[in-house]
Amino acid sequence: MQETISFxxxxxxxxxxxxxxxxxxxxxxxxxxxSIGTVLGCAFGWxxxxxxxxxxxxxxxxxxxxxxxxxxIQLVLFYNFAPIVGLDLDPFGSGxxxxxxxxxxLVANVARGGIEAVERPMRRAARSLxxxxxxxxxxVVLPIGGRAVFPAWVGVALGVMKDSALVSVLGYxxxxxxxxxLITRTQEPFLILTIAGAFYFALSFPxxxxxxxxxxxxxx
Amino acid sequence: MIExxxxxxxxxxxxxxxxxxxxxxxxxxxxxxGASGSGKSTLLYCxxxxxxIQKGTVLVDGTDVHAKTTDINKLRQKLGxxxxxxxxxxxxxxxxxxxxxxxxxxxxxxxxxxxxxxKQLRHVGLGDKLNVYPNNLSGGQQQRLAIARAxxxxxxxxxxxxxxxxxxxxxxxxxxxxxxxLAEEGMTMICVTHEMGFARxxxxxxxxxxxxxxxxxxxxxxxxxxxxxxxTRKFLANVR
Numbered sequence: 001m002q003e004t005i006s007f008x009x010x011x012x013x014x015x016x017x018x019x020x021x022x023x024x025x026x027x028x029x030x031x032x033x034x035s036i037g038t039v040l041g042c043a044f045g046w047x048x049x050x051x052x053x054x055x056x057x058x059x060x061x062x063x064x065x066x067x068x069x070x071x072x073i074q075l076v077l078f079y080n081f082a083p084i085v086g087l088d089l090d091p092f093g094s095g096x097x098x099x100x101x102x103x104x105x106l107v108a109n110v111a112r113g114g115i116e117a118v119e120r121p122m123r124r125a126a127r128s129l130x131x132x133x134x135x136x137x138x139x140v141v142l143p144i145g146g147r148a149v150f151p152a153w154v155g156v157a158l159g160v161m162k163d164s165a166l167v168s169v170l171g172y173x174x175x176x177x178x179x180x181x182l183i184t185r186t187q188e189p190f191l192i193l194t195i196a197g198a199f200y201f202a203l204s205f206p207x208x209x210x211x212x213x214x215x216x217x218x219x220x
Numbered sequence: 221m222i223e224x225x226x227x228x229x230x231x232x233x234x235x236x237x238x239x240x241x242x243x244x245x246x247x248x249x250x251x252x253x254g255a256s257g258s259g260k261s262t263l264l265y266c267x268x269x270x271x272x273i274q275k276g277t278v279l280v281d282g283t284d285v286h287a288k289t290t291d292i293n294k295l296r297q298k299l300g301x302x303x304x305x306x307x308x309x310x311x312x313x314x315x316x317x318x319x320x321x322x323x324x325x326x327x328x329x330x331x332x333x334x335x336x337x338x339k340q341l342r343h344v345g346l347g348d349k350l351n352v353y354p355n356n357l358s359g360g361q362q363q364r365l366a367i368a369r370a371x372x373x374x375x376x377x378x379x380x381x382x383x384x385x386x387x388x389x390x391x392x393x394x395x396x397x398x399x400x401x402l403a404e405e406g407m408t409m410i411c412v413t414h415e416m417g418f419a420r421x422x423x424x425x426x427x428x429x430x431x432x433x434x435x436x437x438x439x440x441x442x443x444x445x446x447x448x449x450x451x452t453r454k455f456l457a458n459v460r
Contacts, residue, residue: 124270125307125366129321129373130297139324143311218311220353 011186016195022178023199029092029174030161030203033099037160038153040100041107048108049115059108066105072166074098079170095167099160106156113152114145147218154211158204175199221245222267222377222410226276229262236262238432239276244410246376249403251419251440252412254429255455260412261304263429264379267410268299280377297325300370304382306362308354314341314365315350318372325373333372340368344398360391364398371402378402380411416459420444428452 044063047055066074079094089097118141126136168177179196183189222244229237236259244250252260265271267278269285269292278285283295309317318337322328328336341347344364354362363383370378380399384392396418403409403422413419419426420440427437428449436449447453 121303121305122307122309125301125303126309127293128268128270128296128299128301128303129369130293130325131321132293135324139320140309144309147311 008185008187011182011188011191015182015186015192018182019175019178019192019195019199022173022175023203025172026161026164026174026199027203029095029099029167029172030157030164033096033103033164034157034160036096037100037103038107038157040104042111044104044108045111045113046115048112063105063108066101071098071102071163072169074102075166075170091167091170091172094170095164095172099164099167102163103156103160106160107153110149110152110156114149115141117145117148147215150211150218151215154208158207161203162200221279221281222408223279224263224267224276225279227263227266227273227278228275229259229266229271230274236432237266237273240434242427242434242437244377244408246408247406248424249407249409249411249422251423251426252410252429253414253416253419253426253455254435257431258429259432260429261381264301264381264410264412267379268296268301270301293325297373298376299379300373300375300377301379302363302366302370302381302383304386306354306359306366306386308357308362308365308369310354313351313353314346314357314368317354317365318369321369322372336372337368340372341365343371343401344368345394358391359387360394363387363391363395367395367398367402377408377410380409380413382412382414385414414459416444416456428455430455 044059047059051059075095075098078098079089079091082089082094082097122144123136123140126140127133131139164174165176167174168180171177173181175196179192182192186192222242224240224242227237227240228235236257238259240259240263252263254260262271266273267280267285269278269290273286280295280298283290285292285295308314309320312320315334315337318340319330319333322336323330323333338347338350341350344367346361346364346368349357349361349365354365357365367378367383383399384395387395392415396415399409399411399418400422411418411423423440425437426440426443428435428443428447428451430449430451436443436447436452438448442448443452444456447456
């Protein structure tokens with residue numbers, strides 16, 4: 001009797017290691033995009049706040065586009081059309097560029113809200129002490145406004161980390177792509193998606209707990 | 221000395237100061253009284269350059285506040301200001317609130333800035349609140365904190381913009397006492413105020429503002445006892 005050839009094999013401890021590595025890649029691409037995107041977003045937010053008409057006419061519509069168009073469409077379009085303008089980026093590079101711009105578009109509004117949260121009399125009081133515009137921004141607006149919009153920023157950061165799963169469509173083997181590969185091999189979607197979900201939770205939970213702890217400390 | 225000549229200030233089409241001429245000598249305490257919207261507070265904002273002016277000049281020790289060449293941040297170190305709302309920095313303790321400007325504006329060492337802050341907080345009676353955050357202080361204490369914060373820059377002039385009008389009545393006294401203390405110590409002060417008792421007892425001169433014009437200025441006895449302007453008499457009759 002001929003032996004049956006099986007194309008599938010069960011989930012092994014090595015697969016857990018494979019998912020762990022993919023989770024680190026999720027963490028890496030998210031951390032990079034969120035960090036650069038936050039710095040850019042703060043700059044954009046400041047421009048929107050200070051730039052008045054010029055920024056409203058130029059920057060705001062561009063940021064609106066990145067906020068409104070689904071991330072998956074931005075990723076696919078950028079990955080396929082960037083080479084035409086000479087930007088030959090791999091899936092990771094394309095993912096970082098789009099996630100960074102996407103983050104900055106979301107953070108821009110958060111940052112503008114943060115600056116607006118510091119009322120004019122408070123800023124006048126700072127200036128009346130002889131502080132320059134930038135000292136006022138650094139020592140008064142940043143800490144006060146930053147705390148006011150910190151929960152919103154945490155929401156953006158956690159959202160972007162979960163959205164980084166979409167970079168899988170470009171072939172970058174982060175957590176979701178790794179899960180898809182394992183599901184194809186093991187045919188155990190329930191188990192693998194549960195493990196992948198647990199990894200996402202393990203990445204997000206400490207951030208939201210730490211954020212909650214900071215907020216509690218600031219509230220005192 | 222503060223010298224104001226022909227000062228005119230507009231907000232859009234609305235003229236809020238209509239040609240103010242005023243000198244304030246070193247060591248003098250001037251109270252500015254008048255109805256809301258008479259331009260009293262705007263005068264203070266124009267003196268320390270927080271509001272641009274449209275005509276005239278404001279000189280502080282001979283330096284033109286509104287000249288483009290003036291280093292306004294440096295000049296403001298001479299002009300302490302206390303606002304109606306105390307505007308304490310909520311993320312800093314009382315000590316840090318007061319030490320911040322000496323440290324970053326004057327470049328004092330951290331320890332020196334803390335010493336200055338501690339001294340000024342004791343000066344205004346908050347020596348036991350050094351490490352307390354502003355949201356745990358009463359309105360009166362926060363306003364005294366604001367006074368200490370301004371004093372820490374070692375200003376030569378203090379501008380008070382209705383420093384007691386946002387306070388609950390029972391907290392007004394402690395802030396006025398602190399202002400009295402400063403006056404006794406010889407600080408040059410311009411106090412925009414609705415506290416007629418303070419204006420009468422502490423000031424060297426009292427100025428009455430009416431619809432953007434300085435209607436009358438003189439010693440408290442004259443203003444409160446024998447005002448020349450009909451507007452001043454009407455105003456005082458209403459507030460008494």
